[in-house]
Each structure stands twice: as C-alpha cells, then as structure tokens.
Amino acid sequence: MSINTLKTRDDPKPLSFTADGESFELLNGLQTSWLNGEKFGHKELRNRIEPWLTSLFQSEHLSLLAGSGLTHAVHYLATGKGAAGMGALTLSNHQAEIDQAAGKASEAAGREKGNLEDQLRVANELLRGLEILQKNSESLRKELQTGMNAFAQSILASEAGIATAGNDKREQAFNTLVTFLMSFACRTGVRDRLNIFTTNYDRLIEVGAELAGLHLLDRFLGKLMPIFRSSRLDLDMHYNPPGIRGEPRYLEGVARYTKLHGSVDWMQTGKDIRRIGLPFGAASVEPYLHAPGLCGASAHELMIYPNAAKDRETADYPYVELFRDLAAAVCRPNSTLVTYGYSFGDEHINRVIRDMLTIPSTHLVVISFDDPLGRILQTYQELGRPSQISLLIGPALADLTTLTEHYLPKSAIDKTTFRMSELLKQRMGTEPLPAKRSMPESDASDGSDLI
Structure with a gap:
C-alpha cells in the first residue's frame, strides 16, 4: 500500500x-x-x-x-x-578530494550524496585551478572527456530504450x-x-x-x-x-x-553555442562531432551543466x-x-x-x-x-x-x-413550461386541514 x-x-x-x-x-x-x-x-x-x-x-x-x-x-x-540514472565519475586523479568536495556541495543542496553533476562541477573547477597553477592537468582533462562521453551515452541509451521499445x-x-x-x-x-x-x-x-x-x-x-x-x-x-x-x-x-x-545535442564551438543534428536515441554522439563547423569538438565541449568551459x-x-x-x-x-x-x-x-x-x-x-x-x-x-x-x-x-x-x-x-452548456441554457430558456396537472376531485380540499 x-x-x-x-x-x-x-x-x-x-x-x-x-x-x-x-x-x-x-x-x-x-x-x-x-x-x-x-x-x-x-x-x-x-x-x-x-x-x-x-x-x-x-x-x-x-x-x-x-x-x-x-x-x-x-x-x-x-x-x-x-x-x-547518473552514475559516479571514476577518476584516477584526485578522486578522494573531488568526492569529498562533491559531497559537501550536495549536502548544502539538501541531497544525501553527491551525484555526477556535483562531481563534474568540482572536477572542472579543479581542472581550471591546475591550469592557473600551471600544473599537469592533461590526464584529468582526458578523464573528464571520457566521463562526459559516458554521461552522454547514458542519456542516449535512455532515449534509445524508448525509441526501440515494442x-x-x-x-x-x-x-x-x-x-x-x-x-x-x-x-x-x-x-x-x-x-x-x-x-x-x-x-x-x-x-x-x-x-x-x-x-x-x-x-x-x-x-x-x-x-x-x-x-x-x-x-x-x-x-x-x-x-x-x-x-x-x-x-x-x-x-x-x-x-x-x-542538452546532449548542444555544443560549444569557439565563441558560439550550436545545436547539432543528433538523432533521438543515437548509438553514440561521436560520429556527429566531426562536421567541419564544429572545429574538432569532443564530448568535453557538450553543453551539459556544468559545462567544461575554460x-x-x-x-x-x-x-x-x-x-x-x-x-x-x-x-x-x-x-x-x-x-x-x-x-x-x-x-x-x-x-x-x-x-x-x-x-x-x-x-x-x-x-x-x-x-x-x-x-x-x-x-x-x-x-x-x-x-x-x-x-x-x-x-x-x-x-x-x-x-x-x-x-x-x-x-x-x-x-x-x-459551448454546449451555453447552448443548453439558451434552449432551456425558450422551451415551453410543462402544463400543470389537473387535480382530481378526490384530492381537492377546501384547505381547512391546513389551519
């Protein structure tokens, strides 16, 4: 129940x-x-x-x-x-720190534990910090790109589940x-x-x-x-x-x-945000990223909140x-x-x-x-x-x-x-009233019983 x-x-x-x-x-x-x-x-x-x-x-x-x-x-x-659903992001670099910061962010938002969005947000902030400090960030960037691609695949898998159902x-x-x-x-x-x-x-x-x-x-x-x-x-x-x-x-x-x-079909290309022709329930987003106007974009440029802008x-x-x-x-x-x-x-x-x-x-x-x-x-x-x-x-x-x-x-x-109600009201107002039924003599009364 x-x-x-x-x-x-x-x-x-x-x-x-x-x-x-x-x-x-x-x-x-x-x-x-x-x-x-x-x-x-x-x-x-x-x-x-x-x-x-x-x-x-x-x-x-x-x-x-x-x-x-x-x-x-x-x-x-x-x-x-x-x-x-949104699974956890698996990283070989700074996994514990990212999970800890994502957990604090989710707790502040009223959630029990951090989700993929929280992890991506923290990982992107960490990536930007490493770039500012001029530390090695290439491995973290590649893992983020892999994670974003896997996330896009899970979204497309849900679409495909509906599109290919009986x-x-x-x-x-x-x-x-x-x-x-x-x-x-x-x-x-x-x-x-x-x-x-x-x-x-x-x-x-x-x-x-x-x-x-x-x-x-x-x-x-x-x-x-x-x-x-x-x-x-x-x-x-x-x-x-x-x-x-x-x-x-x-x-x-x-x-x-x-x-x-x-959206899974929004891409950041240079200074612009464009929507690519990604079919509903496509097997992968990768084949649709090689158009000339996308400037060699990868899943890292997908406009999924929070995005991976620099x-x-x-x-x-x-x-x-x-x-x-x-x-x-x-x-x-x-x-x-x-x-x-x-x-x-x-x-x-x-x-x-x-x-x-x-x-x-x-x-x-x-x-x-x-x-x-x-x-x-x-x-x-x-x-x-x-x-x-x-x-x-x-x-x-x-x-x-x-x-x-x-x-x-x-x-x-x-x-x-x-419209039907208004029409019925108008018709009811124009219909003749039913004739009064004449009262049989046996039912007639001089009204003395009401006194």
Whole structure:
C-alpha cells in the first residue's frame, strides 16, 4: 500500500491517504470536509482536483517545470523499467578530494550524496585551478572527456530504450506524453504562451512536441546548425482568419521552451553555442562531432551543466541566460508554475520559486510520483505559504497515466463543453413550461386541514 499526499483548494494542510488498488483511505485521525465516507476513489478525487487544476491552468501566465521524473515515467511506460540514472565519475586523479568536495556541495543542496553533476562541477573547477597553477592537468582533462562521453551515452541509451521499445508500448508511452503536454499547451488565445522548462538533458519533450504538432520557441535560430542567441526577441506565431485583414491571432499549439541545464545535442564551438543534428536515441554522439563547423569538438565541449568551459565568464554562458528566462516567466502576477518530477534538489531553481511566491497572486503546483528524501514536504514547510501551494504526491495521484486520465484538464474538451452548456441554457430558456396537472376531485380540499 502506497502513501499519497494531497493538498488543493482551501485545504489547511496536506492530507495523506493510503491506496489499495482503486480504493483510497485517509490515514488514521485525518478528516476533511469534502469526503463523506472513510473510503473513496478516483471519482471523488477527480471532483476535487480537476476543476481546481483547470482554473489554475487558465492563469494569465502558466509555466511547466519538468524534472527527471518525466523521463523515468515515459521510459517506464515504454520499457517497464526506469531510465538510466547518473552514475559516479571514476577518476584516477584526485578522486578522494573531488568526492569529498562533491559531497559537501550536495549536502548544502539538501541531497544525501553527491551525484555526477556535483562531481563534474568540482572536477572542472579543479581542472581550471591546475591550469592557473600551471600544473599537469592533461590526464584529468582526458578523464573528464571520457566521463562526459559516458554521461552522454547514458542519456542516449535512455532515449534509445524508448525509441526501440515494442510498438504497442512505445505508442502508449508517446500518446500519454502527448496528452500530458497538450493539457498545458491548449490555452485560449488571450492568454500568455505556455513556458516549458526542464532540467533534463534528453530530447523527450521535443519528440513529444513533434508528435503533438506543438511548436516550440527557444533561443536557437537557424535550420542546419541552429545557434544560441542572447537577444530574446518576442517571436511568436500568428495567423490571419479568413476575411479579416490586419488582425492576426495567436496560432494554437505554440509554447516557449527552455532547457535549464543544457542538452546532449548542444555544443560549444569557439565563441558560439550550436545545436547539432543528433538523432533521438543515437548509438553514440561521436560520429556527429566531426562536421567541419564544429572545429574538432569532443564530448568535453557538450553543453551539459556544468559545462567544461575554460573560464568562468564562458562557464556562466548560456546558463545565466536560461535562468533569467525562468525568473522572468514565473515571477509575475497571476502566474502559475507546475512542477512534474522535480525533486527540489537545485537551489538555483528553488530560489526563483521562493521569489515567485512573494507575489500573492502566484501559485505553485507540485506533482511528483514520490518524495523519498522528504525534500518536497520540507520545502513546502520552509516556503511558509500554504495557500499558494498545491501538492499531488504519490503514485495514486502523479502516475503519468493516472494523472492524464483522471486529473489533468482537457482544455480542448472544456471549450466544447462550455459551448454546449451555453447552448443548453439558451434552449432551456425558450422551451415551453410543462402544463400543470389537473387535480382530481378526490384530492381537492377546501384547505381547512391546513389551519
């Protein structure tokens, strides 16, 4: 039996309940006004969750932050197992010192132990220090290049696991992903565009957007080898309705997309950041690094956070631009941020979320399959703004299939439902009233029995 946590609407505090198949029950001692019996199911939860999310998704500004949980969920639907995780970096030079420093960094961020990102960050800092001291750094550089290549291979292996799965499983996984993305992207034309942010290095969201016909706008411009541009123009897509001139309207199915930690197909070439034509689930990144415009790049130049740039000014680029986009998108009045599969382990992102919640009209929706380290609930307590936070934690709520089938809004259906409701109201107002039934004489009374 799994433990799930829910907090929506005017709940004063999170409610925890157990799930036994399709039957749910609140933990001992917990009570709520919107449940009559001790046991309940998806129907009661849907009546509570779906209208609430539907209203939040039509906020003036809507953003989605997808963490590694999304990749694991889709990979599990396609293959029956989770995606490849970030393994430890094995070095023959300064391994103990790097592991110790990475452990301190992870502890400061609220994680139990250092992951590959922490090790790469410390190793790159050490490499730069050795270069400043003019010490021998070539062996460490080669090992870092090998580690970055292995990391890229693990990302591509996860992509390949989805791409090469059985037809039925793969189709089910992609259909669920498309439904998930379109629940957020189907916004009315008078609302601001959906902003999608992700900490993942894979291209799963890009593939889902292609299948859904969703146009993604990012900072890259160009066709053959797009280049990253710091000038973020408000480019968009519009169309002219038939018979109307000079009044372009928003094209549906368009979202802004930002990969906060870089991507497995971003390369640093000289002073530029370019996106290479790396197929989804490719066997290796190496064959695609030998194009003439890449200047002999290796896996060491992959723009995976933290990257291996030689100086701090370059190391902060392009990530400083991407985090600025996150802050500009969510720290606005009437803004809703939805996180899925994000464990709140990145302090630079948590800082932006804390700043967002200082605006009273903003709202945070946290959806996560689990919370093994208790970091989500700890962050919820530390933020101290329960009225601005909704929680859906646990497999009964955040399983990707369950979430898309029961709880996420279907915006395309909602529009049709609203039109149908208005039509029924109009028809009910014009229908003649039913004729009054004449009362039989035996039932007639002079009213004396009412006195």
